[in-house]
Amino acid sequence: MNKANFIPLSKDNSFLIINAERSSSPKIWNIRSILNLFELACSPFMSMRIFENRYFQSRSIVLKELKNINFDLADIKVSMSHSKRCFIALISKKSMNIEIDHEPASRILSKALEKKIDQIKKPDSLSRIEFISIVETFVKTRNQKWQSFLINLEIKKIFHLEDTYTTNLGDETIYSKFYSYNEHKICISTDKLEILK
Numbered sequence: 001m002n003k004a005n006f007i008p009l010s011k012d013n014s015f016l017i018i019n020a021e022r023s024s025s026p027k028i029w030n031i032r033s034i035l036n037l038f039e040l041a042c043s044p045f046m047s048m049r050i051f052e053n054r055y056f057q058s059r060s061i062v063l064k065e066l067k068n069i070n071f072d073l074a075d076i077k078v079s080m081s082h083s084k085r086c087f088i089a090l091i092s093k094k095s096m097n098i099e100i101d102h103e104p105a106s107r108i109l110s111k112a113l114e115k116k117i118d119q120i121k122k123p124d125s126l127s128r129i130e131f132i133s134i135v136e137t138f139v140k141t142r143n144q145k146w147q148s149f150l151i152n153l154e155i156k157k158i159f160h161l162e163d164t165y166t167t168n169l170g171d172e173t174i175y176s177k178f179y180s181y182n183e184h185k186i187c188i189s190t191d192k193l194e195i196l197k
Contacts, residue, residue, distance in 0.1 A: 004065045009179055014195055015092040018065055021085050022057040036060045044076050058087045098190040101136035103129050105183050123157040129185055134176050137189035164196055
C-alpha cells in the first residue's frame with residue numbers, strides 16, 4: 001500500500017484531507033491482513049464494506065496515517081471517495097455535516113449522461129464533472145439516491161467566493177466548494193459556509 005499525502009485545504013483545521021493510491025492487487029489473507037482487519041473492526045472505520053478489497057485497503061491506509069500523527073480517533077467521521085486506484089478521505093468530527101467527492105478532470109462522460117446533465121438547471125460555471133461531484137456529496141449528506149432530490153435541485157454560484165456554490169434541497173441549504181488537485185476535481189459539501197471560506 002502506498003503512503004498517503006495530507007492535502008491542506010482546511011483554513012481553520014476543522015477537517016483533514018488524505019489522498020492516496022491503493023494497490024491494484026487482490027487482497028491476500030495473511031497474518032498482517034487479519035491483524036489489519038481486527039484493527040479496522042475496532043475503529044471508526046468499521047462497516048461491512050471493509051470486506052471489499054478497495055474499502056479494506058483505503059481504510060487501512062487512512063487508519064495507519066492517522067495513527068502515525070497520533071490523531072484522536074474517538075470522535076471522528078470519515079467521508080471517502082474512490083476513483084479507480086486513487087482515493088480521498090475527509091476526516092472531521094462526528095457532529096459535522098461534511099462530505100467529499102473527487103473525479104478525474106479528464107473523465108469522459110457518455111453522451112446519454114451529458115444530455116441528462118444538460119437538461120438540469122444549473123449555473124453555466126458548473127461543469128458536468130463538477131455537477132456529478134456535487135450530486136455525489138449530496139447522496140452522502142442525505143443518505144438517499146440521487147434521483148430522489150434531482151427534481152428539486154437548485155444550485156447557485158456564490159459570486160464573492162471562488163468555485164463555491166449553494167444548493168437548496170427542500171428546506172436544507174448545502175454549500176459546496178471545488179478544488180483542483182493532481183488532475184482531479186475535489187468537491188467538499190457542508191451545511192456550514194464558514195468552513196469553506
